[in-house]
Amino acid sequence: MTPIPKILLLGDSISIGYTPHVARELAGRFAVARHEGNSGDSANVLARLDDWLAADAALIHFNVGLHDLRLYPDGRHQVALDDYRRNLAEIVRRLRAAGRRPLIWATITPVIDRYTTKPGLPWLRRNETVVAYNAAARQVVGAAGIPVNDLYTLVMEAGPDRCLREDGVHMTDSGYEILGRAVARAIVGAAPRLDDTGAGASRPHRSRTGRSCPGPTQDP
Numbered sequence: 001m002t003p004i005p006k007i008l009l010l011g012d013s014i015s016i017g018y019t020p021h022v023a024r025e026l027a028g029r030f031a032v033a034r035h036e037g038n039s040g041d042s043a044n045v046l047a048r049l050d051d052w053l054a055a056d057a058a059l060i061h062f063n064v065g066l067h068d069l070r071l072y073p074d075g076r077h078q079v080a081l082d083d084y085r086r087n088l089a090e091i092v093r094r095l096r097a098a099g100r101r102p103l104i105w106a107t108i109t110p111v112i113d114r115y116t117t118k119p120g121l122p123w124l125r126r127n128e129t130v131v132a133y134n135a136a137a138r139q140v141v142g143a144a145g146i147p148v149n150d151l152y153t154l155v156m157e158a159g160p161d162r163c164l165r166e167d168g169v170h171m172t173d174s175g176y177e178i179l180g181r182a183v184a185r186a187i188v189g190a191a192p193r194l195d196d197t198g199a200g201a202s203r204p205h206r207s208r209t210g211r212s213c214p215g216p217t218q219d220p
Contacts, residue, residue, distance in 0.1 A: 003031075004028070004029060004030055004031050005030050005031070005057075005058035005059065006030070006031045006032075006033055006056065006057045006058055007022075007026070007030045007031065007032050007033065007057055007058065007059050007060075007061065007187055008033050008034070008035070008052070008053075008057035008059070008060045008061070008062075009022065009032065009033070009034045009061050009062075009183070010034075010035060010039060010045070010052060010060060010061070010062035010063070010064075011039050011062060011063040011064065011106065012038050012039050012040065012063070012064065012066050012067060013038050013066075013170060014063070014066065014109055014151075014170070014171065014179070015034065015039075015063060015106075016034070016038065017170065017171055017175075017176040017179070018171075018176045018177075018179040018180040018183055019032065019034050019180075020180070021176055021177050021179070021180020021181065021183075021184075022180045022183045022184050022187070024180070025180060025181060025183075025184035026184050026187065026188070029188070030059075030187065033057060035048070035051075035052040039064055039067075040067050041064065041067035041068045041078055041079050042064045042065070042068050042079055042083075042084055042087035042088055042091065043079060043083075043087060044067075045064050045087070045091055046087055046090060046091060046094075049091065049094055049095075053094075053095075053098050057101065058101055058102075059101055059102045059103070059104070059187060059190065060095060060101060060102075060103050060104070061103075061104040061106060061149065061183055061186065061187060062091075062095070062103065062104070062105060062106065063105065063106035063107070063108065063151075064088065064091070065084065065108040065130075065133045065134070065137060066108055066109070066111075066125070066130075066169065067079075068084045068087075068133060069084075069108070069125060069129045069130060069132075069133050070123040070124070070125060071123060071124040071125065071126065071129065072122075072123050077129070078123070081132060081133065081136055084133060084136060084137075085136045085137075085139070085140060088136075088137055088140045088141075089140050092140060092141065092144050092146065096144070102190050103146045103147075104146070104147055104148075104149050104186050104187065104190050105137065105141040105146050105147070105148050105149065106148075106149045106151050106183070106186075107134045107137065107138075107148060107149070107150050107151050107152040107153070108130050108133055108134050108137070108151075108152060109130075109151050109152055109155050109171075109179075110127050110130055110152055110155050110156055110160050110164070111125045111126070111127050111130055111164075111168050111169050112127070112160050112161065112164055112168035113125075113126055113127055113168070114168070115166055115167055115168025115169075116167075116168040116169060125168070125169065130152065131152075134152055147186070147190055149182060149183060149186040151179055151182060151183075154178065154179070154182050155171075155175065155178075155179075158175075158178055162174075162175075163175035163178065
């Protein structure tokens, strides 16, 4: 029996949350893998990328940025926008150099400012900064011809107040489910030639919740 293709999900805690949903959606068609732990910022991705690529995946769905755009009290971002742009370009170059596999870039998901800019936090995040980092990333991946899975717009349309927890960054269970379905659809759309499992391959599951996050449930 021909082994089913392996998909590597590369990203931060948002991808940790949606990975089980992606695996469920793609069960029987693709083997969904993920590197250990949180990817952190783009500098950390560059430092760890060779280890993560050892998974020998047939397709990589990747994202980085939520850590980069953290704003500290001294006014600096964890990774400045220009450095983020350069790091992402190097990540793309190294992904391409590692093999001719399909790549999918996922946009950074929104944050809710009233939670992420509260006094006393060790760092802040602002949604306008998410927009700026997403714009920079689109320039980089667009120049490389990499398709974009626009998770930012998906969450904005579904409703951030219903999809995000009260930390303003992480998703509710239903929010992660919506992201997982979107990631699964992007993988199926980008890799039809990898899906050679024939009649046993089912379409990704469609939840009855649709694209709306059904209530502000909390992750356990």
